[in-house]
Amino acid sequence: MALATRDRLRRDARDIFRAALDAVDPFRVVKRSLAVGRAAVVVGGHRFPVARRGRVLAIAIGKAAAPMLAAAEEILGDRLDAGLCVTKRGHALPLGRSRVMEAGHPVPDEAGLAAAGEVERLLRGATRDDLVLVLLSGGGSALLPAPVPGITLTEKQAATSLLLASGADIGEMNCVRKHLSRLKGGGLARAAAPARVATIVLSDVVGDPLDVIASGPTVPDPSSFGDALEVLRRRGLVDRVPGTVRLRLLAGARGELPDTPKPGDPLFRRCRALLGATNRLALDAAARRACALGYRPLVLTTTLTGEAREIGGMLAALAREVRSSERPVAPPCCLLSGGEPTVTLRGNGKGGRNQELALAAAFGLEKLPGVALLAAGTDGTDGPTDAAGAICDGDTLARARADGIDPARHLENNDAYPLLAATGDLLITGPTRTNVMDLHAVLVAGVPRRTRRTVRFRRIRRPGRAG
Amino acid sequence: MALATRDRLRRDARDIFRAALDAVDPFRVVKRSLAVGRAAVVVGGHRFPVARRGRVLAIAIGKAAAPMLAAAEEILGDRLDAGLCVTKRGHALPLGRSRVMEAGHPVPDEAGLAAAGEVERLLRGATRDDLVLVLLSGGGSALLPAPVPGITLTEKQAATSLLLASGADIGEMNCVRKHLSRLKGGGLARAAAPARVATIVLSDVVGDPLDVIASGPTVPDPSSFGDALEVLRRRGLVDRVPGTVRLRLLAGARGELPDTPKPGDPLFRRCRALLGATNRLALDAAARRACALGYRPLVLTTTLTGEAREIGGMLAALAREVRSSERPVAPPCCLLSGGEPTVTLRGNGKGGRNQELALAAAFGLEKLPGVALLAAGTDGTDGPTDAAGAICDGDTLARARADGIDPARHLENNDAYPLLAATGDLLITGPTRTNVMDLHAVLVAGVPRRTRRTVRFRRIRRPGRAG
Numbered sequence: 001m002a003l004a005t006r007d008r009l010r011r012d013a014r015d016i017f018r019a020a021l022d023a024v025d026p027f028r029v030v031k032r033s034l035a036v037g038r039a040a041v042v043v044g045g046h047r048f049p050v051a052r053r054g055r056v057l058a059i060a061i062g063k064a065a066a067p068m069l070a071a072a073e074e075i076l077g078d079r080l081d082a083g084l085c086v087t088k089r090g091h092a093l094p095l096g097r098s099r100v101m102e103a104g105h106p107v108p109d110e111a112g113l114a115a116a117g118e119v120e121r122l123l124r125g126a127t128r129d130d131l132v133l134v135l136l137s138g139g140g141s142a143l144l145p146a147p148v149p150g151i152t153l154t155e156k157q158a159a160t161s162l163l164l165a166s167g168a169d170i171g172e173m174n175c176v177r178k179h180l181s182r183l184k185g186g187g188l189a190r191a192a193a194p195a196r197v198a199t200i201v202l203s204d205v206v207g208d209p210l211d212v213i214a215s216g217p218t219v220p221d222p223s224s225f226g227d228a229l230e231v232l233r234r235r236g237l238v239d240r241v242p243g244t245v246r247l248r249l250l251a252g253a254r255g256e257l258p259d260t261p262k263p264g265d266p267l268f269r270r271c272r273a274l275l276g277a278t279n280r281l282a283l284d285a286a287a288r289r290a291c292a293l294g295y296r297p298l299v300l301t302t303t304l305t306g307e308a309r310e311i312g313g314m315l316a317a318l319a320r321e322v323r324s325s326e327r328p329v330a331p332p333c334c335l336l337s338g339g340e341p342t343v344t345l346r347g348n349g350k351g352g353r354n355q356e357l358a359l360a361a362a363f364g365l366e367k368l369p370g371v372a373l374l375a376a377g378t379d380g381t382d383g384p385t386d387a388a389g390a391i392c393d394g395d396t397l398a399r400a401r402a403d404g405i406d407p408a409r410h411l412e413n414n415d416a417y418p419l420l421a422a423t424g425d426l427l428i429t430g431p432t433r434t435n436v437m438d439l440h441a442v443l444v445a446g447v448p449r450r451t452r453r454t455v456r457f458r459r460i461r462r463p464g465r466a467g
Numbered sequence: 468m469a470l471a472t473r474d475r476l477r478r479d480a481r482d483i484f485r486a487a488l489d490a491v492d493p494f495r496v497v498k499r500s501l502a503v504g505r506a507a508v509v510v511g512g513h514r515f516p517v518a519r520r521g522r523v524l525a526i527a528i529g530k531a532a533a534p535m536l537a538a539a540e541e542i543l544g545d546r547l548d549a550g551l552c553v554t555k556r557g558h559a560l561p562l563g564r565s566r567v568m569e570a571g572h573p574v575p576d577e578a579g580l581a582a583a584g585e586v587e588r589l590l591r592g593a594t595r596d597d598l599v600l601v602l603l604s605g606g607g608s609a610l611l612p613a614p615v616p617g618i619t620l621t622e623k624q625a626a627t628s629l630l631l632a633s634g635a636d637i638g639e640m641n642c643v644r645k646h647l648s649r650l651k652g653g654g655l656a657r658a659a660a661p662a663r664v665a666t667i668v669l670s671d672v673v674g675d676p677l678d679v680i681a682s683g684p685t686v687p688d689p690s691s692f693g694d695a696l697e698v699l700r701r702r703g704l705v706d707r708v709p710g711t712v713r714l715r716l717l718a719g720a721r722g723e724l725p726d727t728p729k730p731g732d733p734l735f736r737r738c739r740a741l742l743g744a745t746n747r748l749a750l751d752a753a754a755r756r757a758c759a760l761g762y763r764p765l766v767l768t769t770t771l772t773g774e775a776r777e778i779g780g781m782l783a784a785l786a787r788e789v790r791s792s793e794r795p796v797a798p799p800c801c802l803l804s805g806g807e808p809t810v811t812l813r814g815n816g817k818g819g820r821n822q823e824l825a826l827a828a829a830f831g832l833e834k835l836p837g838v839a840l841l842a843a844g845t846d847g848t849d850g851p852t853d854a855a856g857a858i859c860d861g862d863t864l865a866r867a868r869a870d871g872i873d874p875a876r877h878l879e880n881n882d883a884y885p886l887l888a889a890t891g892d893l894l895i896t897g898p899t900r901t902n903v904m905d906l907h908a909v910l911v912a913g914v915p916r917r918t919r920r921t922v923r924f925r926r927i928r929r930p931g932r933a934g
Contacts, residue, residue: 207787280792298795301781301788310777314768317806320674321768325747328765328795339784 009372009443010391014427016289016334016441017376021429023285024277024378024436026064026202030071030135033200033276036079041131043198044274054129055081057195058098059119059188061144062086062137062214063379064202066093066100067433069135073098076133084122086115086143091433108145113153116146116183119191126195134188134197138204138379138435140214141174146182148248155242156180166235170205174215175223175231178260179252180245185211185221186261189271192218199273204435206303206340208278219273221260225252278302279338279436282378286441290334295443297334304339304440308353309360309411311341312375315442316364319371322444331370332446340437343383349415352383354438358390358425359407359416368394370445376427379435385417387426389438399423476839476910477858481894483756483801483908484843488896490752491744491845491903493531493604493669497538500667500743501600503546508598510665511741521596522548524662525565526586526655528611529553529604529681530846531669533560533567534900536602540565543600551589553582553610558900575612580620583613583650586658593662601655601664605671605846605902607681608641613649615715622709623647633702637672641682642690642698645727646719647712652678652688652727656738659685666740671902673770673806675747677740686740688727692719745769746805746903749845753908757801762910764801771806771907775820776827776878778808779842782909783831786838789911798837799913807904810850816882819850821905825857825892826874826883835861837912843894846902852884854893856905866890 022028035042040049041056050056056079060069065087073080073096083098088105103112126132147156159180163173178185189197199218201210210219229249232238238246251257261267280302287297300318304311318335321327329335343353351359354375361373376382376389397407403422410419420426489495502509507516508523517523523546527536532554540547540563550565555572570579593599614623626647630640645652656664666685668677677686696716699705705713718724728734747769754764767785771778785802788794796802810820818826821842828840843849843856864874870889877886887893 299788299792300795301784302792303784303787304781305784306777306780307774310773311781313773314771314778314781317768317770317772320770321766325766325769328767 005370005445006372006393006395009370009393009445012293012295013372013374013391013441013443015293016286017374017427017439019289020282020286020439021378021432021434024202024282024434026137026277026434027067027071029202029276030068030200031075033274034072034075036076041076041079041133041198043133043200043272044276046272048131048196048198050131051129054127054131056131056133057081057122057126058083058133058135059122060085060135062140062202063088063091063105063435064137064433065135066091066095068137068200068202069098070095072133072135082122084118086119088139088143103143105139105142108142108153108157112143112145116144119144119183119188123191126192128194130195132192132195132197134199134218136199136214136217137202138214140217141177141184144183146187147180148182151180151244151248155244159241159245162237162240163235166237168231168235170212172231172235174212176228178215178221178223179225179228179249181215183217184215186216186219186267188217189219189267190261193267194270197271199271200276201273202277202434202436203275203279204437206305206437208275210273218271220263220265220268222263225249225257225259229253277434277436279439282436282439283336283338286336286439287334290336295332295334296329297336298329300335300337302338304337304341306341308341308343308357312357312360313364315373315440316361319365319373319442319444320368323368323371331444333444335442337440338437343414345414347413347415349410349413350385350418351414351416352377352385352387352389354382354389355385355387355416355420356411356414357440358392359411359419362392362396362407363411365392365394366397372443374427374441375438377438378432380429380432386428387417388429389427390416390420390425391427392425396423396425472837472912473839473860473862476837476860476912479760479762480839480841480858480908480910482760483753484841484894484906486756487749487753487906488845488899488901491669491749491901493744493901494534494538496669496743497535497602497667498542500741501539501542503543508543508546508600508665510600510667510739511743513739515598515663515665517598518596521594521598523598523600524548524589524593525550525600525602526589527552527602529607529669530555530558530572530902531604531900532602533558533562535604535667535669536565537562539600539602549589551585553586555606555610570610572606572609575609575620575624579610579612583611586611586650586655590658593659595661597662599659599662599664601666601685603666603681603684604669605681607684608644608651611650613654614647615649618647618711618715622711626708626712629704629707630702633704635698635702637679639698639702641679643695645682645688645690646692646695646716648682650684651682653683653686653734654727655684656686656734657728660734661737664738666738667743668740669744669901669903670742670746671904673772673904675742675745685738687730687732687735689730692716692724692726696720744901744903746906749903749906750803750805753803753906754801757803757908762799762801763796764803765796767802767804769805771804771808773808775808775810775824779824779827780831782840782907783828786832786840786909786911787835790835790838798911800911802909804907805904810881812881814880814882816877816880817852817885818881818883819844819852819854819856821849821856822852822854822883822887823878823881824907825859826878826886829859829863829874830878832859832861833864839910841894841908842905844905845899847896847899853895854884855896856894857883857887857892858894859892863890863892
């Protein structure tokens with residue numbers, strides 16, 4: 001591959017990723033979604049009337065809470081009566097009139113308990129004339145622990161840990177947690193009633209389910225106490241969770257406790273939620289930027305899950321097909337996908353799911369000219385490393401081997417980072433303050449070459465000259 | 468999903484698969500590729516002069532040998548001087564003037580040894596005026612064992628078994644085997660020299676590498692004795708393979724034995740090979756048929772490898788994206804891919820890679836309306852079952868559960884067959900006598916529905932009516 005082509009592809013890949021990040025920047029997302037009208041606040045095109053004596057309260061929860069609330073302060077100005085920002089330690093920004101509280105993540109702590117209490121204090125006394133603006137982003141679930149009376153944070157945590165260890169998925173975890181919490185699963189909306197509630201969501205969950213992101217504090221909970229108990233039964237945990245947890249779920253399943261608010265609850269007549277930023281929005285922006293750079297964009301999917309190395313192999317197979325048969329699109333092109341693959345740990349190396357995906361893809365791209373593959377987390381962090389991901393191409397493995405590195409061993413040992421650091425293939429952005437999961441871009445340059453047809457005669461050797 | 472839509476999608480999926488099979492039917496492939504001209508035989512558009520006193524010899528090797536040679540007999544008629552068909556037991560057809568020999572597959576046997584001897588006998592005395600037409604298909608490697616003098620079939624088999632058990636890939640296996648064989652790795656071309664050799668290949672290997680399909684008997688071998696020895700070293704087998712094998716490779720690596728013919732060898736000036744049928748050709752035909760049925764076709768890739776269940780998940784993610792954002796193409800559409808995924812055995816159930824892929828995809832398609840996914844082997848056989856594969860849709864899991872079947876348990880236990888048999892999702896074609904690996908088709912109907920935009924307001928509940 002000509003050096004010029006290789007450098008251009010890598011620069012374009014970074015450029016496309018940057019455009020995707022810009023589109024889901026939390027500050028811009030809120031500025032774009034929010035406006036103040038006459039006696040109303042407009043959220044995502046929907047008008048929320050606010051009476052003259054009504055108040056506007058803003059509550060931002062999650063890792064992107066600070067920039068989201070900063071944008072809301074800027075738009076709402078004096079119309080904002082009170083604001084509260086609950087974010088991860090180290091993620092705070094100086095805000096105007098809003099209070100900022102930092103709490104533990106991913107393990108909830110006492111500071112989170114205090115923040116949850118502060119949210120409830122702020123909402124106490126909210127009236128029909130008020131509007132509560134809720135700004136949600138990833139991490140909200142851990143940052144705002146609010147166990148129901150009689151259950152301690154430690155007991156709730158014990159139940160969560162047992163579920164995790166038993167192999168429960170996110171849906172099962174959330175089902176149980178919502179039934180142990182005052183704010184999750186529509187609890188915040190209930191606490192805010194009878195005020196109107198407008199929620200702007202930055203989605204970090206595949207498929208953007210509003211009842212899962214930050215445990216859905218302002219939307220209906222489709223799951224019941226009975227479902228939560230069934231999860232414990234299925235996972236063989238009924239007799240292993242703390243007694244208070246078991247007793248609550250049993251009492252709830254017998255109908256002795258009020259359940260979380262369900263779809264159809266009149267409570268939600270005055271609540272709306274807007275998906276302000278999603279993986280799809282990031283991919284849309286990436287596609288536009290790719291188009292501007294001269295690539296035909298093709299968005300494959302925004303809901304990728306599964307083993308990272310397998311997805312890397314599949315994306316490489318797509319790149320090979322573009323090269324050999326100009327399908328699914330003719331080069332120059334940019335194939336885009338998004339989602340949240342996972343890594344099944346086999347070794348004890350250093351890396352992340354995006355680095356592993358890119359390294360696995362490098363095996364399929366080996367010696368393929370004019371192709372680059374970027375895989376990166378939109379939060380700027382990939383596993384326990386300082387990289388967001390990596391950009392690999394047809395020379396990656398050759399560069400590694402030239403440095404005496406065995407690529408197969410590094411892939412086997414989940415040890416992509418040292419290899420990619422040596423080959424110069426790491427993508428480092430620093431924290432981006434946003435998170436809409438991962439983005440993968442496969443760029444194929446329009447290298448002029450003989451088009452191969454499906455049935456063709458392959459000449460084994462040119463006749464007429466001696467070997 | 469309306470029953471009518473579901474039935475139509477499944478019927479169309481079968482129809483598309485049938486069109487793909489027709490395009491790679493071995494009889495038709497040879498009829499299409501072969502013609503007799505004035506003092507010449509034309510193969511794939513290339514003219515092979517045959518002098519008046521020259522002979523035309525046809526040798527067909529592989530599971531599709533019989534129909535390929537039958538077509539050659541029909542086209543060549545009296546111009547064919549002698550023919551030999553070496554095929555798997557049970558795969559023979561009555562032929563005209565050609566001799567038919569059946570041999571063991573996948574384990575080579577004495578009958579295969581005899582067939583290899585017969586091939587050499589036929590080629591003995593071939594002159595510059597002769598044309599040897601070689602018709603290759605999958606299985607050719609096992610059907611024609613020809614160990615070099617001094618090494619027995621048992622010893623060659625022992626080396627192969629050790630390599631397999633050590634985790635060697637197909638490239639490593641072939642590298643060693645070619646250096647223990649008289650006919651593999653260009654050996655057949657050498658035996659036919661100085662005659663012209665025209666090869667028509669039905670490819671059952673990902674990427675269609677001519678030196679790998681049927682172990683490349685008529686094309687150059689890029690690997691050397693040294694490479695073969697290096698494979699044994701890497702796999703720790705140098706001291707474990709039979710002594711005769713070790714001695715031969717050591718002697719060859721020291722340059723004491725003639726190596727397989729290499730690229731650039733003058734031998735190949737008179738040899739040409741044609742890819743008569745490939746996975747790509749099958750997918751092209753499937754795309755044309757899908758188009759005729761009203762679906763927008765999109766070929767993703769023809770070189771899929773990797774874990775079948777992961778690929779199923781990825782194809783389901785693509786289907787979901789079509790449904791939710793009309794990308795990568797707007798419905799009605801048909802996404803096509805091909806290749807040869809693998810299954811890592813975890814359980815002891817009954818199934819095949821296509822059935823497992825389809826069942827895994829069913830989890831991602833659950834409750835999705837207007838989508839069907841077909842996964843099937845073009846040889847009509849998927850694992851040790853009577854099915855070619857399966858067609859799953861959004862109702863598959865519900866149908867299984869209604870029968871009291873736990874889909875997750877069946878997937879975990881590699882036990883797709885009984886579930887798919889119960890839900891009526893098996894695709895049974897019987898043996899097709901061809902093999903260009905697997906085909907996957909995702910059909911998405913053009914169900915009219917509200918288009919969802921990336922940033923939109925999700926209404927939680929219609930206002931104005933009590934819940």
